[in-house]
Each structure stands twice: as C-alpha cells, then as structure tokens.
Amino acid sequence: MTELAAVRREQLKPPVVDIGVIGWLHKNLFNTWYNSILTVCMVVVLGLLLPPLFKWAFVDSVWYSSAEACHDIDGACWSVIPHNIRFIIFGFFPEGQEWRPALAMFLLLALVVYSRKRSRWQSSLGCLWAVSLTVMGILMYGGIFGMPVVETSQWSGLPLTLMLSFFGMVAAYPLGIMLAIGRRSRMPAIKSLCIVYIEMIRGVPLISLLFMSSIMFPLFLPEGISINKVLRAQVAIILFTAAYIAEVVRGGLQAMPRGQYEAAESLGLTYNQTLRLIILPQALKIVIPPTVGILLSAFKDTSLVVIIALYDVLKTTKVTLSNPKWTGCSTEAYIFLALLYFVFCYAMSSYSRRLEKELDTSY
C-alpha cells in the first residue's frame, strides 16, 4: 500500500518543464519558436560584446596610475577621474574652500531626500527650505564668519549644475502656473500674451535662448549696467522651463470639471480664492508626474550651458580632457559623468513613478 501511494505521489508531481529554473527558462525565454531564436541571438550578441567590454573596463584598466602609464595599456584609463575629481566637481572654486560647496550640495540633497514624503509637505517644510537656501547661499558666496567671498563667476562644476537646475525648477514652477492661468483667462489681451509667449518659447531650442542671454542680452541693458553671465543663463533656463510647465499645468486645469468652478462661485469665493483653494490644489496634483518629467528634462538641459562657455560639470570635464596629458581618456571621463547624471535622473524618474502610483486613486 505504502509503495503504491509513493508511486501515486510521484506521478502527481508537475512536469519538470513547468517548475524551477527549467520551468522559468521555458516560460520566459523559450515559450515559442521565434522567442527561442531571439533568445539565442541575444545571448550570442551579448557573449560577443560583454567579455571584451568587461576586459576593457576592469581587467586591462588602471585606476590610480599616472597619466603617462595610461598610454601603454589597452584597457580603460579610469585614473583620469581620481586625478581630476577636484576640478571636475568644484571647478574654479578656490583651493581649500571646497568644503563649502560640498556642504551646500549635501544640505540640498539631504533636504530633497527629506521632502520626498508627501506627509511632510507642510508650511514648516517651506520655512526649512527657505532657511536652508539662505544657508547654502551664504556657504557659496561667503563674506561672513571669516569665509572669503567667492564671486559667482568662480562657481562652477557640480554646484553650478545643481544651482542652475534647482533654481530653474523652483522659479519656473510659479511662473509656469501663472502663464497657464493666463492662457485660460477670459481676458483676450492676457490670453494672447500668454499664448504667444508659451508657443514661441516651446517652438525654439533652448540653445537659441541661451545665445540670446549670452550675446544679445548685453545689448538690451542701458550703458554701464551689466548682469553676470551665470544669472543671465539662469534666467534663460527659467523662462524656457516655465513655458513647458505652463503647458503641463494647463492640462491639469482643463481636466477640472466646470462644476468645481461653479460650486466655488456659488459658495461666494472670489476668482483668486477659487483658484487658490479649489482649482489649483486639485489640478497640480493631477499633473505631478508630467511635471517631474519636465523638471527632469530641465535638469538634463542645464548641460547646454556648455555651449555658452559656462563651467558646469560637463564643461569642467571637457576642460580636463583638453589637457594634453589626459587626451584619449574622454570615453572614461564621459562614462563617469553619465553615471553621475544617471543617478540623479534615475532617482527623480523612479520617484515620479512612485508618486504616480500613490496619487492614483482610481481602482
């Protein structure tokens, strides 16, 4: 009897192709004949590509050698990064003062990480941001507590990239909201002004605005007044980003049903109150995911200031590479920079995806 039961249990086991590693392989890689061919092709291509790449990056590579040692090897010369990391990150910030931008960047990142939870989005957080931004400004500019003054023309590298993108986002957001409201306005003059602005900015590449800020703008100012280059580029980035945010916010405003406006009106709210208390809180919530997308591209777009010769992190890398000692190591340096950008952007985009899930109240 027991033997028979054992045999029966043996027979009840699922077929070997449905379970375990083989089952997984069968289900995910070899479920149809063309998938099998595709898998084999992919494995062959990867097998041809990955080992040489691995050998280049990790086996034949050097990490801390001098620049001269780099010329004799076949692999990657990662040494370019440790040797120049100070310049790539901090640029022309005075020697010995690097702790100041480092601390400012750390503060910024810590605040961003702290603000990621929606339960912490309260007015106290706004105060915290205001205080920290002031502290960061003092850290960067100096002038008090015995910190020597560092002019904005010396701000470069990663701090400049973060500053341009951060202030670009923060200042463009309210401006974009105002433009979106203006575009939905019933007043024809306001409406057409906003439409012309938004469509014009969205129709031209950022680089033309940057050119405008760098070569045309000095002509706009009265004699004797000059605004520094960083600030001009910052304004161009803000104006550019605002137009894109305006379009996203307009989408949110359009999604609001008329009933919301009518209900607010019947409660006796003024137009401003209606917007501030009823419409915007809902509209902005709907468009959080696309807004993060806009902010993400604004962050990536700050790299364009290279073209008007501002020393952001991409430009400092290029300056490093123009040193004859390190020519030929561009690939390595760019890969490092790509990783840096990737970390920031990936964090932002996965955060946006998480928010999208959290805010998705449909079922």
Add this chain to the structure above:
Amino acid sequence: MRSKNPPASAGSQVSAIPFWRDAGKRAFIFQLAALFTVGGLGYYLFSNTQANLARQSIATGFDFLNKEASFEIAESLIGYSAADTYARALLVGVLNTLKVAFIGIILTTILGTVIGVSRLSSNWLVSRLSALFIEVMQNIPVLLQLFFWYAIFYEAFPAPQQALNPIKGVFLCNRGLIFAIPEAHNAHTVMGWILIAVLVGGWFLNRWARRRQEAIGESFPVLRVTLFMALLLPLLAWVAYGTPTAMNIPELRGFNFSGGLSVSPEFSALLLGLVLYTSAFVAEIVRAGIQSIGRGQIEAAMALGLRPGQILQLVILPQSLRVIIPPLTSQMLNLTKNSSLAVAIGYTDFVAVTNTTINQTGQAIEGVAMIMAVYLLFSLSTSVFMNWYNKRMALVER
C-alpha cells in the same frame, strides 16, 4: 441683497458700483495695465538696444546677407565655397539641419518602434534589455551622449592609414565612415523612377482594394503585391540594362580617402546621439500606445477569426496610432530642435553657421532672430499638420 435696499433710481444704482467692483471694467483696466507694462518694457529694451548699437556702431538690418561669407563649410548638400554670400551659407546650414533631422526621424521611428515592441515582448531577456536601453538613454543628457559618441569616433577609431575594414569596400576611421557606392549609371535612375511609380500604383491599388472589399467583401493582398512588384520591376530594369555592377570603391590617397561615399564623424555622432536618445522616448510612447488597447479588443478580433497580422493591422494599429501620433510628433520636433546641439561637436547645422556669422559680423540680434524664426517655422508647420491630423482622427461620437 440689492432687492432689500430702498428703491432708488436706476442711474444712481449703477453709479453706486465703484469701478473696481465691476468685473468688466476691472478686466479692461487690468489688461490695459498688462499691455502697457509689456509694451513699456519692450520700448525700454528697444531704446537701450538702439543706443548701444549706435555707440558700438553696429549696423542693423539684413544687408550683411549679401556679403561674402569667407568661411568654409565642411559638409554641404548644395555647391558652396567661401566666396559665396552669407545667405547661401545659411541656406547650407538649414539644409544640413533638415538632412540630419530627416534621416534622424526615420531611424528614430524604426528603432523606437522596435524597442517599444520588444519592451512588451514575452521574452524576458529582450524585454529587460529594452528596459535597460530606455532607462539609460533617457537619463543621460543628450549633449553628453553627443560628446561621448564624438569622442568614440574621434579617439577610438584609427587614422585613415590604419582604417578598419570590416567588409570589403567599407572603411571606418576617424575621418568617418566611408563606403563604396555603385558607379553612376542610367539604370539606377530608371530603377528609381520605376520604384516611385510602383509605390504610387500601390496607393491606388490600396484604394481600389478597399472599395472592392466594401462592395463585395473580398480582401486583396495589397501589401504583398506591392512589395513583390517593388522588388521585381526595378530588378527587371537592371537586367534589361545589362546588369551594371561597377562600384565606386574608396581608395586611400595620401592622408585621406577619395571616392565612395563618406559620412563625417560629426554627422555620425550627431545622428547616433539624437537617434538613440529620442528613440528611448519614442519606445515609451509606442509601448503606451499598444498598452492602451483593451485586452477585450484583441480577444474580440480573435473570436471573429482574424489572423494575428490582421489583428495588428485592422484592430490594434488604427486605435493605438491615435494615441501614439501626437506625442510622437512632438518627439520628432524635439529631435529637430536638439539637432541644434550640433554646434557643440562641430557639425555645421543652421545654428553653427549662424553662430559663425554672428561672430564675424557682430549681427547678434539678426542672427538669434533668424535661429528663432527658422525653428518656429518648423514648429508651426508641425502643429498645423497635427491639428489637421487630430481633426481627421478624432473619434466621431454621437
């Protein structure tokens, strides 16, 4: 509330409302103020500019367009030399921009669609690799990608003397990609015309087949017939001309190649960077478009007995294209606008040529205005097309 007030004459009632409580008047004043501010700011900037230009004695206007440009342009679709005018140089720039945008748009659409579909593949490896591609490409600034590819082309590839020669007639070196092309022959022109004729014929065939199917319910394999004809007829013409096979093979002369067709490293880097970057976004759009089709639609089509190809052609594509096309167009526009980054790696697109012009003539305002005007023209014509398309494709509801 007003009804409770003691009755008064109509005139005094109207005048009792101060103008800042009258929505109409308030709006009027507000708009006037806004226009006045914008106009005033514009006038202020304009007068400053006038004063500055007068002081620096820069002439305004577009007269410089007729002067001699006196700079060379490396790549040009039309004949150009340094003795030509600025106007012609700028035209060369516009054509170069259009060239990279046109080829880029075609390649991006193909690559983006392939990756978007692979992202949804049931094959784990393929789907993961596409996801990896999308993440990596989307999260690295396009300018950095352009620098990267340019560095690869310029540093990793050998000099022309040691050019890589993967296939016979194809050379890869730091002067770009050089490959053999068939020697010019009458047969090729004729083949080209025949191909165009077949495609036009295919369009008419498609119309006829649709009308026939609506009338008698029988379908006609338009695509297969057209493809077959497109292959067969030019081949027949080629044979009829005595199968000319002479090739224009690139040869190393001194320090560079002559003959064949060469693609410069600047153009290749720009094209590669733009295509890879934009196709990641296109892939996400295609994926979203396909996923927007309800499962029930496909099941219903299967229940009707349609083949997989027919399901794709008749059920999935018409619906998902409606979702895909608008964002796809804006990505194509993005690609065109991003092609202005060519200036950073030395491809002579419109922005690069204008930049050189500004540096030589000092006509900054005209130059920037021209850049803006040209890209605005691209954008506006695209949005005109989009409006037409949206009207055509809009769901007709009751």
